[in-house]
Amino acid sequence: MTDLLWLWILLGVVVVVGGGAALLVPRSRKRRGGGSTIAAPTTGDGRVAEPGTAAGPAVEEAAPEAAVEPAAPALETPEPVAGRMVRLRDRLARTGSPLGARLLSVLSRDHLTEDDWDELEETLLLADIGAGPAEELLDALRTRVRVLGVRDPKAVRDLLREELLKVVDPSLDREVATTGPTGADGERLPAVVLVVGVNGTGKTTTVGKLARVLVAEDRSVVLGAADTFRAAAADQLQTWGARVGVETVRSDRDGADPAAVAFDAVRKGRDDGTDVVLVDTAGRLQNKAGLMDELGKITRVITREAPLAEVLLVLDATTGQNGLNQARVFGEVAGVTGIVLTKLDGTARGGIVVAVQRELGVPVKLVGLGEGPDDLAPFDPEQFVDGLLG
Numbered sequence: 001m002t003d004l005l006w007l008w009i010l011l012g013v014v015v016v017v018g019g020g021a022a023l024l025v026p027r028s029r030k031r032r033g034g035g036s037t038i039a040a041p042t043t044g045d046g047r048v049a050e051p052g053t054a055a056g057p058a059v060e061e062a063a064p065e066a067a068v069e070p071a072a073p074a075l076e077t078p079e080p081v082a083g084r085m086v087r088l089r090d091r092l093a094r095t096g097s098p099l100g101a102r103l104l105s106v107l108s109r110d111h112l113t114e115d116d117w118d119e120l121e122e123t124l125l126l127a128d129i130g131a132g133p134a135e136e137l138l139d140a141l142r143t144r145v146r147v148l149g150v151r152d153p154k155a156v157r158d159l160l161r162e163e164l165l166k167v168v169d170p171s172l173d174r175e176v177a178t179t180g181p182t183g184a185d186g187e188r189l190p191a192v193v194l195v196v197g198v199n200g201t202g203k204t205t206t207v208g209k210l211a212r213v214l215v216a217e218d219r220s221v222v223l224g225a226a227d228t229f230r231a232a233a234a235d236q237l238q239t240w241g242a243r244v245g246v247e248t249v250r251s252d253r254d255g256a257d258p259a260a261v262a263f264d265a266v267r268k269g270r271d272d273g274t275d276v277v278l279v280d281t282a283g284r285l286q287n288k289a290g291l292m293d294e295l296g297k298i299t300r301v302i303t304r305e306a307p308l309a310e311v312l313l314v315l316d317a318t319t320g321q322n323g324l325n326q327a328r329v330f331g332e333v334a335g336v337t338g339i340v341l342t343k344l345d346g347t348a349r350g351g352i353v354v355a356v357q358r359e360l361g362v363p364v365k366l367v368g369l370g371e372g373p374d375d376l377a378p379f380d381p382e383q384f385v386d387g388l389l390g
């Protein structure tokens with residue numbers, strides 16, 4: 001009898017332990033698969049949604065394993081914008097003797113001969129300042145050096161600084177328009193900034209950096225990846241945006257209609273009450289008619305939603321005369337309102353600032369000072385001239 005009792009007890013233990021194990025195994029497997037609850041949320045069209053956007057479904061239940069999953073990368077805080085231009089002096093110094101310093105060394109000679117004046121002219125032309133502004137600057141310097149008989153190095157420097165500043169023109173309005181107009185029904189529309197330029201000049205990078213400038217100034221931003229010619233350009237732009245929590249409107253189809261993407265971006269900006277919509281374009285310079293068609297269509301389509309606040313032309317400061325030729329074509333085709341001069345850190349030819357402003361009749365508004373994410377600065381004529389003077 002006792003044996004039978006022990007047998008029943010043993011059987012009971014086996015059933016309880018076995019059943020428990022059978023329940024535990026599937027549960028622990030289910031937990032491992034529960035990674036889906038922490039998978040990156042997607043937008044309606046299957047793209048990865050930005051953190052904190054409405055498109056991202058809320059995580060329903062924090063599974064214990066979620067705690068050991070790698071956390072989403074923290075959003076970056078862009079550097080404050082003020083004072084960025086100061087870096088220019090260091091960067092220019094690295095490219096060799098800045099233009100102003102070379103001019104200064106000639107102007108400081110005891111008796112300026114015609115050869116010295118020729119040398120000054122040659123220096124200005126080599127720095128891409130352009131023939132007209134070079135002549136203007138030299139005429140002013142000749143007169144003032146003769147009349148004032150300036151010899152003391154500090155006075156010569158002040159004189160040169162003043163005259164360089166005049167040709168750079170501090171009176172131009174260099175503010176990038178980032179306040180949208182008010183629509184017919186009183187609705188605040190986003191400021192739409194269209195960014196154009198030849199590939200490789202730093203357009204996509206500039207849009208990314210500009211988004212950071214705006215985020216640093218507490219403005220809300222939407223990016224439009226209307227450079228659909230090169231698929232990687234949209235990825236590049238989306239990465240720039242994601243780093244500072246800015247959404248990118250893009251097409252996942254290669255060669256999609258850039259105007260449609262631009263339109264969607266502006267519509268999203270309008271629907272969301274966004275301050276600024278930045279639209280990157282391909283702007284291939286295969287021929288003027290093709291470029292005109294593409295940019296014309298983008299502009300027409302965008303302005304159905306909101307007027308353009310700015311058309312920024314991105315130019316590579318290291319390309320000299322070639323850059324000016326591009327500027328001319330874009331100026332005719334795109335109604336450029338401001339210039340972004342990139343790679344100013346990589347050239348001793350700072351005179352291009354003056355030449356391109358004269359060529360297009362629009363101001364340089366921003367300058368690229370390096371490859372770092374915050375190496376974009378609002379152009380400040382005084383600091384620029386100080387940078388040239390070394």
Ligand SMILES: Nc1nc2c(ncn2[C@@H]2O[C@H](COP(=O)(O)OP(=O)(O)OP(=O)(O)O)[C@@H](O)[C@H]2O)c(=O)[nH]1
Pocket residue numbers: 197198199200201202203204205206227230233281282341342343344345346367368369370371375
């Ligand atoms: N040194 C320096 N490099 C820069 C600057 N701005 C952009 N670049 C570099 O220039 C290269 C081209 O930049 P992108 O932004 O891809 O040029 P893009 O005009 O958009 O070219 P696509 O995307 O092909 O249309 C990249 O390696 C950038 O890091 C700058 O101010 N200084």
